[in-house]
Amino acid sequence: MGRKKKKASKPWCWYCNREFDDEKILIQHQKAKHFKCHICHKKLYTGPGLSIHCMQVHKEAIDKVPNSLPNRSNIEIEIYGMEGIPPEDVKEHEKQKSGGGKGSDSDDDEPAAKKKATPALLGAGPSTVSPGILPTPMGPVPPGMYPGHLAMNHMMPPFMQAPRMMMAGMRPLFPAASAPTSTPSKPTFPAYSNATISAPPTTTTPSSSADLKENGEVKPPAANTCPLVTATGAGSKIVHPPEDVSLEEIRARHHKYRPAPRPNASPALPPAVSHAEWSHLYAISLQSSMNNMNSLVYTSTANVAAHMSMAVAAAARQQAAAAAAMRRPVLPGVMPVLPGVRVPVPVSVPVLPVVPQFSLVHRPMQPGMLLPGGVMPMGAVFPGLPVMQPRFR
């Protein structure tokens, strides 16, 4: 026979087992028979691509690959031509060709682990289909299976191939990310339009997922780890710290906002008790409509800043000096009075009887102890001075 061109055998279609002379023809076959949308007849490039397209554009979930053998209908497995075929299936196919019918069913379901949230929710919007750009738990998946899943958009199949392209080096060049090409599917809302978010190259994804786990964060760092560059250099980036934790949580960790004892704590202060929170010595400005010019009373149920009033007035003077936040324990049950308030006498307010869960140990505040670290206690009022803060009348 002419050419013994066995690159492992003639190209065959994983989905339906048919054989072809040429891989190009095989691919054409796959696109026409297995990756064609039954609704709009658009030909996609891979099974997952078809699934994403149907979900995003038609809001319909597809659970099996059209025209495929029953054991080969897994839509999540990414096959392109001869690429992506699980090795067991390759072996089985060869055995079948040579031995004729060993009938062992190859297992598919390889990367089923992929998405966290893929049960297709009808009507839940396009983005539910795929993990989108998220480098969601892709650990177990062999590189090369994923790129397609990362694009959020049916228009992205070319995109999906891009990383593959880098790996196989054999694929036709696809139009680049095409970030701005919005699908004209919806009027003015840029809904469902092309993922401006590029699919990260698969190879980096699993590792970046692992790297970005912080503090035992089991969640995929998600969102914000999009490496931007696509094959053609187009890309996008989510402006957010890489950790998938809310901005407020990240900010609250910052020393400026933490209620920790400051290193430059006043030496006069006894060592802080661990429970104690910051105490604020704020005098708050009053304004005309609030006719009580008397004490601003903090009714504290013990855990939160309660101050000793006597110390307060003198303490207020120290406001400027106080940069440090100190843990200022306060005696439970003592009602603090804010400094600067016209009424120098501490006003006692009955403490709520049900305090136990808030109980903390407090100690009287020393004069000059001021508050919250880093934040200039705006409200501090000097005795004798008008209660009004210059800024806040």
Place this chain on the structure above:
Amino acid sequence: MFGSQISTGSNNPNKDVEVSSPPDDTVSALEFSPPSVTLHTFLIAGSWDCQVRCWEVETSGKTVPKAAQPMDGPVLDVAWHDDGTKVFMASTDKSVKCWDLAANQTMQVAAHDAPVKTCHWIKAPNYTCLMTTSWDKTLKFWDTRTAVPSMTLNLTERAYCADVEYPMAVVGTADRGICMYTLEGKPAEFKRIESPLKHQHRCVSIFKDKKSKQPTGFALGSVEGRVAIQYVNPTNPKDNFTFKCHRTTGAVGGYQDIYAVNDIAFHPVHGTLATVGSDGSFSFWDKDARTKLKSTELLDQSLTKCAFNHSGQIFAYAVGYDWSKGHEHYNPNKKTFIYLRASYEELKARPTQ
């Protein structure tokens, strides 16, 4: 409406009215007084400078600072009592305090094991209570007279955002969880749904049906410049959709920056919505026509919160660093601002052709 208060500084490209004496640090919560306050309009803002401030907003646009109260840690949320006399303040100090405005006194009314992320006041026909959510993964309801919550429900993860419109409440959590609650009779979990968004939840806002005025769905914003409109009971699955926003338009082949949607607010009258983004802009949208009504130029800092007053006449938005680029980009010298804008006409839905 706002006559002479317009400042035309470089950080106010929209020529909106600047609120006087703004907080010293980023605003984390912004709320106007409820309809029960008839004669005046008050604005409350909670900030990372640990204070909650109150201004009176006059019809001329002039804002008069009225009072402030500190918390022991940065304030994460504020809520008005329905009678307009008290304000609840939630903080990283793990407590919620009630600020009696008339007496200018505060009292602790709630506590969690971790910073309290949201607080909302519920006024039901047969009860009233305070609803709080926290990073301790719980949702608690408080009769503010007792120190023990009247009900505690567990969340799957840390609470990131919540909204209440009687009889519905919705909480968005870490790990993209969403849980809806019914508040009728007494609060109970109603439904947990799969998130329509693929990225971290940042803000949520309930909207009402135009005709029945009953809450019928919510808008959910994520860190990925996207908002999902989700109906509780959609008549058609296609009613639910998502749209992209707060992204810089990249040139073809260029980078596009995607910013978080920091807050969403619905206009109380028109039912249209506003989104404010980390990119420094705000946009107005009509979710029924699925169109954008307006977008603005970028300010030099992110927009962190927004709010409408109860009549829908005033739109307030706060400008300040939201930590989206980490602590390295934090510049304490950059000031925080709050702007006001006459919004009644702008938020009207355009007639559909």
